[in-house]
Amino acid sequence: MPKAKRMTKQKQTILEILRSTTCHPTADWIYEQARKKLPDISLGTVYRNLNVLRDEGEIMELNYGSTFSRFDGNPRNHYHFVCESCGQVYDVDYPVQNQLEKVIEEKTGARVQYHRLEFYGICSACLENKDGQPS
Missing domain, CATH: 3.30.1490.190 (Ferric-uptake regulator, C-terminal dimerisarion domain)
Known part of the structure; x- marks a missing residue:
């Protein structure tokens, strides 16, 4: 039986932030926005959840060979x-x-x-x- 995707409050907040912007933000920008809703969220939690959302096909990671990626709430x-x-x-x-x-x-x-x-x-x-x- 496939494992159900768990939607934590942190993951839901990050997904909402990404789907509400068209600026293709960095993880640091997402972290700053998430802290407004979840003051105790850590940068590590943001990175982990971005990776999970990417792996689940909910978001797109854009890596342009720089030291950081940008993220897109539109996975198509x-x-x-x-x-x-x-x-x-x-x-x-x-x-x-x-x-x-x-x-x-x-x-x-x-x-x-x-x-x-x-x-x-x-x-x-x-x-x-x-x-x-x-x-």
């Missing part, structure tokens, strides 16, 4: 834009191109389960603030 596959100037990460409203998976399977002979795609560049706010000159 979708694309992201990463600003190389300010570090902002946001969703790109564009349909996932599932046909890419079939193309790669045909080219490699491998079985693709899913793909992730991020676009990198300078966001419109940074372009406006710097007269079109990326930093």
Whole structure:
């Protein structure tokens, strides 16, 4: 019999925080928000619960090779834009191109389960603030 997923108060709070924002926050930001509702929560508890939520498919972890990950309350596959100037990460409203998976399977002979795609560049706010000159 499969083990039932237990929804603790801490896990529920973290999930609510992630689902209420589109900023793709770090664990530290989530921790600061969670402390407003649960003052005794520890950073370790936040990290453990983020890992559990990711493993259960409730959230998405975005790791860009930096020293910290960002988290997304939307677990469905979708694309992201990463600003190389300010570090902002946001969703790109564009349909996932599932046909890419079939193309790669045909080219490699491998079985693709899913793909992730991020676009990198300078966001419109940074372009406006710097007269079109990326930093």
